Amino acid sequence: MKYPKLIYWALFVVLIFSGTLIAQNSPNRVGTTASNFLELGYDPKGLAMGDASVSTVDDLSSIYWNPAGLAFLGKNEVYFTYQPWLVDTKTYLASVGIVVPQIGTFAASVLGINYGEMEVTTMELQEGTGERYSPSDLAVNLSYGRSLTSWFGFGGTIKYVNSSIFHCNASAVAADFGVIIKTGYFSPGEKRDGMKIGMSLSNYGTRMRYSGLDMLRSIDIAPDEAGNYKDVKVEYKTDSWELPLIFRIGVSVNPVVTTYHRLTLAVDALHANNNNETVNLGAEYTFNIPGVTKLFLRGGYRSLFLEESEFGPTFGAGVLLQAIHGQAIQIDYAYRSIGILGNINAMGISFTF
Numbered sequence: 001m002k003y004p005k006l007i008y009w010a011l012f013v014v015l016i017f018s019g020t021l022i023a024q025n026s027p028n029r030v031g032t033t034a035s036n037f038l039e040l041g042y043d044p045k046g047l048a049m050g051d052a053s054v055s056t057v058d059d060l061s062s063i064y065w066n067p068a069g070l071a072f073l074g075k076n077e078v079y080f081t082y083q084p085w086l087v088d089t090k091t092y093l094a095s096v097g098i099v100v101p102q103i104g105t106f107a108a109s110v111l112g113i114n115y116g117e118m119e120v121t122t123m124e125l126q127e128g129t130g131e132r133y134s135p136s137d138l139a140v141n142l143s144y145g146r147s148l149t150s151w152f153g154f155g156g157t158i159k160y161v162n163s164s165i166f167h168c169n170a171s172a173v174a175a176d177f178g179v180i181i182k183t184g185y186f187s188p189g190e191k192r193d194g195m196k197i198g199m200s201l202s203n204y205g206t207r208m209r210y211s212g213l214d215m216l217r218s219i220d221i222a223p224d225e226a227g228n229y230k231d232v233k234v235e236y237k238t239d240s241w242e243l244p245l246i247f248r249i250g251v252s253v254n255p256v257v258t259t260y261h262r263l264t265l266a267v268d269a270l271h272a273n274n275n276n277e278t279v280n281l282g283a284e285y286t287f288n289i290p291g292v293t294k295l296f297l298r299g300g301y302r303s304l305f306l307e308e309s310e311f312g313p314t315f316g317a318g319v320l321l322q323a324i325h326g327q328a329i330q331i332d333y334a335y336r337s338i339g340i341l342g343n344i345n346a347m348g349i350s351f352t353f
Contacts, residue, residue, distance in 0.1 A: 033274040034170065034208040034241035035161050037113040037137045042081050042093040044334035044346040048316020049282025050300020052266040054248040055180060055198030056284075060095045060350065063109045063143050063157060066200040066248065068178035070105040070145025071153025073097055075326060075352045083346035086338070088116045093348075095141075104146030105155075112138030120166065133166045143176075150192075151182040161208070161243065168212035174205025174243055186253050193257045199249045207240035245273040250280075262286040278306040282314075294320040302336070310339030328352045 043061035046053035053065040060079035062069025081093040095109030113136065120131040138161075145155030157176040162169060178200035187194035215238070218231045250268030257263075268280045282300035296318035303309040318332035334346040 029274050031274070032242070033244040035137055035139075035163055035172070035203075036244055036274075037091065037111075038139060038161070038203050039244045039246060039272070040083075040085065040091060040113070042083065042091060042111050042346075044081060044083075044316055044332040044348040045284075045296075045298065045318060046282075047083075047336060047346050048298035048300065048314050048332070048334035049266060049284055050280045050302040050314045052250060052252075052268040052280040052282030052300055054178070054200050054250040054268050055196045055252040056264060056266050056282075057180075057198075060097045060107060060109075061348075062145065062155065062178075063095055063107055063141055064093070064111070066178035066180065066198050067143050067145055067155030067157045067176050068153045068180040068198065068200070070097060070107055070143060070155045071147040071180065073099055073105045073145070075099060077350055077352045079348065079350040081346060081348040083344065085113060085344065086341055090114050090116075097143075104144055107141075107143040107145075109141045109143070110138060111141070112136060135163075135165045137161075137163045151184070153180045154178065159203075159205075161205070163208065163210070165210070165214075166212075167214045168210045170208040170210040172206045172208045172243055174203045176200060176202045176204070186255075188255065188257045193254045195251055195253045197249075197251050200247070202246045202248070203243040204245055205243055207242055209240040210238045211235070242273060247271045259290065260288050262288065276306055278309075279304040292322060294322075296320075296332070298334075310341055312337055312339070326352070 041047050041051055042064050045061055046065055057065045057069030058072040060077045076099055077097045079095045083091045085091050091113045093109060093111040095107060097105055097107035099105050115135045117132050117134050119128040120133060121128055139159045141157050141159040143155065143157040145153060147153040155178050159174050161172045161174060181197045182192065182194065183197065184191035184194040215236045217234050219234055220230050221232045248268055248270050250266060252264055252266035254262060254264050264284045266282045271277050280300065280302050281304060285297045287295040298316040300314045301312060302314060303311040314334065314336040316332065316334035318330060320328055320330040322328045330350045332348040337343050
């Protein structure tokens with residue numbers, strides 16, 4: 001393999017980037033982006049590993065963490081996740097991926113959050129007008145991934161983002177990019193089980209500005225002058241907001257690989273445009289009965305070094321049931337505590353064919 005210089009540079013970047021995290025002591029632009037549902041996390045496998053997934057993904061969960069993982073998708077797959085979020089809100093992800101030999105993997109997905117039903121109130125009718133509405137956010141994604149060699153894969157996603165609040169909405173177009181490098185280093189056996197390096201950039205796109213019927217008003221633009229000024233139609237114009245831009249870089253190793261057992265350790269460093277840098281840690285143990293089933297136990301820690309973070313330890317498990325002709329079904333579960341905000345559970349199910 002002719003890539004040692006690339007590996008050394010990638011490791012150098014990881015070390016330098018991670019070393020700067022300790023020096024970050026104050027919040028940076030907290031609460032200054034729109035559509036923050038894009039950074040919640042939607043895959044229970046990755047959530048259980050503390051969101052340390054940028055280098056480990058090789059299935060449809062790659063759409064969220066790092067689209068380069070689609071390059072290593074072995075078979076066609078359908079994937080669904082569901083996660084009750086805070087204050088009766090709910091998040092979801094539905095996706096499908098098709099592997100085209102010699103060309104790459106194509107995937108389509110929808111992810112979003114529903115905030116539940118709310119009453120419409122005004123300054124005059126603070127107990128409610130009798131109307132109700134359900135705000136929601138969603139992103140529609142088209143993704144592609146391909147491996148140029150057995151050790152290098154890249155991928156990208158184009159997404160349409162929409163946010164709806166009563167009669168107003170905002171939209172944006174964004175893109176994700178990513179790469180995964182399989183180094184072969186620190187392998188307990190074959191090179192394919194060696195250290196992997198992953199990098200991704202998520203939600204690079206246009207700004208969002210809300211508009212709609214709720215922004216329209218009739219006002220008197222010249223109350224002290226005679227004339228036909230009483231019911232002039234005007235529209236309030238809101239500020240525009242950036243999307244939550246996230247850069248991830250991480251490494252993963254497999255210190256134990258046997259026929260029946262595998263242990264994966266992963267670490268990710270994150271830089272976001274609406275908060276300080278942080279580190280995520282994760283581990284996954286796999287018990288394999290060849291041709292029959294795989295059992296997974298996962299754990300991790302999210303937002304290490306981030307001051308005043310409500311995130312912390314995460315846990316989860318999963319089972320993969322294999323059938324004839326290479327078909328399989330996998331069910332995954334994740335649990336994480338968000339401090340004073342409560343506990344969150346996530347479920348996911350995938351079918352490969």
